[in-house]
Amino acid sequence: MSVTIKDIAEKANISYPSVSRALSGKPGVSEETRKKILKIAEEMNYQPNALARSLVQNKSSTIGLIIPDILNPYFPEIAKGVEDEAHINELSVFLCNSDWDDTRERKYIDKLLAKRVDGIIIFPTSKRNISEIRRKAGSDLPIIILGGSYAEEGSVSIAIDDVLGAEISVVHLLDKDYRNLAFIGGKSGLSSVDDRLEGFVAGHKKFGLEVSLEMIVESELTFNGGYTAMNELLDRGGQPGAVLAENDVIAMGVIQAIRTRGLKIPEDIAVAGFDDIPMASMTGIDLTTVRQPKYEMGKMAVLELKALLDKEIYSKVNKRLVLKPELIIRKTS
Amino acid sequence: MSVTIKDIAEKANISYPSVSRALSGKPGVSEETRKKILKIAEEMNYQPNALARSLVQNKSSTIGLIIPDILNPYFPEIAKGVEDEAHINELSVFLCNSDWDDTRERKYIDKLLAKRVDGIIIFPTSKRNISEIRRKAGSDLPIIILGGSYAEEGSVSIAIDDVLGAEISVVHLLDKDYRNLAFIGGKSGLSSVDDRLEGFVAGHKKFGLEVSLEMIVESELTFNGGYTAMNELLDRGGQPGAVLAENDVIAMGVIQAIRTRGLKIPEDIAVAGFDDIPMASMTGIDLTTVRQPKYEMGKMAVLELKALLDKEIYSKVNKRLVLKPELIIRKTS
DNA sequence: TTGAAAGCGCTAACAC
DNA sequence: GTGTTAGCGCTTTCAA
Numbered sequence: 001m002s003v004t005i006k007d008i009a010e011k012a013n014i015s016y017p018s019v020s021r022a023l024s025g026k027p028g029v030s031e032e033t034r035k036k037i038l039k040i041a042e043e044m045n046y047q048p049n050a051l052a053r054s055l056v057q058n059k060s061s062t063i064g065l066i067i068p069d070i071l072n073p074y075f076p077e078i079a080k081g082v083e084d085e086a087h088i089n090e091l092s093v094f095l096c097n098s099d100w101d102d103t104r105e106r107k108y109i110d111k112l113l114a115k116r117v118d119g120i121i122i123f124p125t126s127k128r129n130i131s132e133i134r135r136k137a138g139s140d141l142p143i144i145i146l147g148g149s150y151a152e153e154g155s156v157s158i159a160i161d162d163v164l165g166a167e168i169s170v171v172h173l174l175d176k177d178y179r180n181l182a183f184i185g186g187k188s189g190l191s192s193v194d195d196r197l198e199g200f201v202a203g204h205k206k207f208g209l210e211v212s213l214e215m216i217v218e219s220e221l222t223f224n225g226g227y228t229a230m231n232e233l234l235d236r237g238g239q240p241g242a243v244l245a246e247n248d249v250i251a252m253g254v255i256q257a258i259r260t261r262g263l264k265i266p267e268d269i270a271v272a273g274f275d276d277i278p279m280a281s282m283t284g285i286d287l288t289t290v291r292q293p294k295y296e297m298g299k300m301a302v303l304e305l306k307a308l309l310d311k312e313i314y315s316k317v318n319k320r321l322v323l324k325p326e327l328i329i330r331k332t333s
Numbered sequence: 334m335s336v337t338i339k340d341i342a343e344k345a346n347i348s349y350p351s352v353s354r355a356l357s358g359k360p361g362v363s364e365e366t367r368k369k370i371l372k373i374a375e376e377m378n379y380q381p382n383a384l385a386r387s388l389v390q391n392k393s394s395t396i397g398l399i400i401p402d403i404l405n406p407y408f409p410e411i412a413k414g415v416e417d418e419a420h421i422n423e424l425s426v427f428l429c430n431s432d433w434d435d436t437r438e439r440k441y442i443d444k445l446l447a448k449r450v451d452g453i454i455i456f457p458t459s460k461r462n463i464s465e466i467r468r469k470a471g472s473d474l475p476i477i478i479l480g481g482s483y484a485e486e487g488s489v490s491i492a493i494d495d496v497l498g499a500e501i502s503v504v505h506l507l508d509k510d511y512r513n514l515a516f517i518g519g520k521s522g523l524s525s526v527d528d529r530l531e532g533f534v535a536g537h538k539k540f541g542l543e544v545s546l547e548m549i550v551e552s553e554l555t556f557n558g559g560y561t562a563m564n565e566l567l568d569r570g571g572q573p574g575a576v577l578a579e580n581d582v583i584a585m586g587v588i589q590a591i592r593t594r595g596l597k598i599p600e601d602i603a604v605a606g607f608d609d610i611p612m613a614s615m616t617g618i619d620l621t622t623v624r625q626p627k628y629e630m631g632k633m634a635v636l637e638l639k640a641l642l643d644k645e646i647y648s649k650v651n652k653r654l655v656l657k658p659e660l661i662i663r664k665t666s
Numbered sequence: 667t668t669g670a671a672a673g674c675g676c677t678a679a680c681a682c
Numbered sequence: 683g684t685g686t687t688a689g690c691g692c693t694t695t696c697a698a
Binding site: 667668669670671672673674675676677678679680681682 | 684685686688689
């Protein structure tokens with residue numbers, strides 16, 4: 001059993017509320033007794049019990065981070081931003097990996113709510129679960145939504161302009177005279193997929209071009225997803241002039257599929273991605289992509305969360321932070 | 334304020350301990366009342382308070398995961414293993430990113446202890462902090478140490494045989510007639526660095542070769558670290574025949590440095606890494622490397638933790654799980 | 667400055 | 683099967 005403030009109080013011949021005051025730096029104890037108590041606590045190897053403290057204070061100094069795929073380098077970057085900023089603000093973070101699974105995501109939400117987190121930062125798997133959280137959480141929990149245009153009453157959302165991002169990418173490709181572009185992305189229903197597809201179409205429109213439906217391919221949002229989708233596309237005989245992938249990891253799979261067939265990038269097929277994950281800039285890859293300020297987004301998320309917590313406005317807010325995407329042109333286009 | 338079991342009890346005209354029994358599936362309530370209570374709980378949008386429960390049960394169903402660098406793809410893979418297995422076992426995980434910083438690591442340990450985690454899984458920044466945790470944690474906290482040969486009383490360690498891994502890699506390079514090998518790794522004091530260096534020397538010995546000290550270069554354990562270290566080595570004029578990098582991320586930096594100078598891999602310089610992160614197998618990279626079962630290691634860590642928890646042996650244990658490394662030969666050697 | 671008392675939301679032991 | 687009581691470790695009134 002671990003040491004409690006009562007144990008310390010006994011040893012110091014003082015009441016335990018005084019020990020509490022001394023340890024948490026509150027006024028109401030003389031400097032003398034405070035020092036004495038601090039010393040005894042140290043000697044006894046006292047570890048405060050944050051659970052008990054949270055229970056009475058009704059705040060846990062803990063936040064939940066729900067991301068869909070920690071293996072996609074995009075998310076660790078966000079996670080690091082979250083973690084760094086949380087650490088600065090003395091918050092602990094629960095890591096939840098939803099695996100793009102709706103049900104699992106909901107389970108995590110329940111868990112986090114039970115653990116009485118002070119707020120939730122979520123990169124949602126679908127639009128549906130968002131209102132679900134808001135409902136379950138009641139009105140007193142800050143929710144920060146990452147990476148998508150989710151306008152939900154009672155939350156702050158942070159994302160780049162996905163439509164614009166895809167559009168400038170497509171315009172760049174068409175400018176360079178690539179034609180017959182393909183879009184390889186995830187299932188409809190995910191905000192980023194829908195928005196980027198919208199930008200894909202918008203970019204074409206600027207050139208007076210139509211998008212053909214066969215050139216829009218659904219895939220898992222992973223390396224293998226991109227690899228498989230690209231192979232299917234090529235098997236079908238429809239060789240595109242360029243491919244816009246919904247994210248960089250998919251783009252990597254696309255590149256792998258193209259190269260495995262002995263085709264050259266960008267001579268035979270150009271490729272562009274989304275996110276600008278670290279490996280995109282590697283020699284040997286050199287992927288053209290739309291950069292997102294991932295680390296900063298993670299930091300912002302915690303900062304916004306803190307702001308809500310301080311102001312205690314929680315659910316009355318409905319703020320959308322839209323960041324500017326930046327096209328990074330490299331050798332694959 | 335949120336709904337409590339007392340609120341439910343009131344509404345159901347029953348005592349609140351009965352509500353507790355009903356909700357946690359314990360015997361002592363009739364099926365009838367249980368159903369009734371479950372229904373009311375649902376209606377009132379009841380969220381159990383895990384903090385209160387943890388306080389009385391003296392267990393939090395929460396574990397801490399301390400890793401040094403979530404941006405290195407090696408660690409997300411481990412984290413995913415941990416997270417998946419934790420999720421299966423109804424455990425939540427606190428993510429802590431130590432950034433290879435001793436002090437920060439110690440802060441996290443204190444935080445986790447305060448939050449009364451049921452156990453800690455740590456990839457330590459140095460050998461020193463290990464005994465520190467054991468001391469602070471007292472005798473009743475399971476500690477699982479990842480990625481290094483840390484024999485510490487009262488813990489389970491899980492790692493591949495780093496010495497052997499480096500040795501088979503060096504033997505492979507020497508077999509292929511590469512000579513004048515360089516080792517680029519982190520600071521001494523980190524178990525994996527020391528052990529891999531030992532294997533580096535051992536491999537040479539098998540060929541009756543000596544290692545020259547100028548060929549052992551210290552670097553940050555990152556892409557930039559590898560990039561900088563390799564450039565320094567080349568600037569010095571000492572062009573190695575091959576480079577063994579302490580990990581794949583460093584190897585990527587090394588590759589970048591070599592290619593930026595217009596040198597060819599493996600014709601001019603061969604490169605081998607450690608870990609087998611996903612991008613190592615990308616066309617355009619094709620890195621020869623020593624594979625670690627990262628995901629499995631993460632899962633094992635939780636499983637071992639659970640086992641300690643169930644047996645309540647905690648600190649009396651001293652178990653070392655040494656896994657077999659596997660050399661994956663690709664085009665960089 | 668200090669102590670006494672209450673209570674955060676829950677579980678567990680015991681009595682009925 | 684159900685209610686009563688106590689208590690987990692802490693903070694926070696309120697008196698002294």
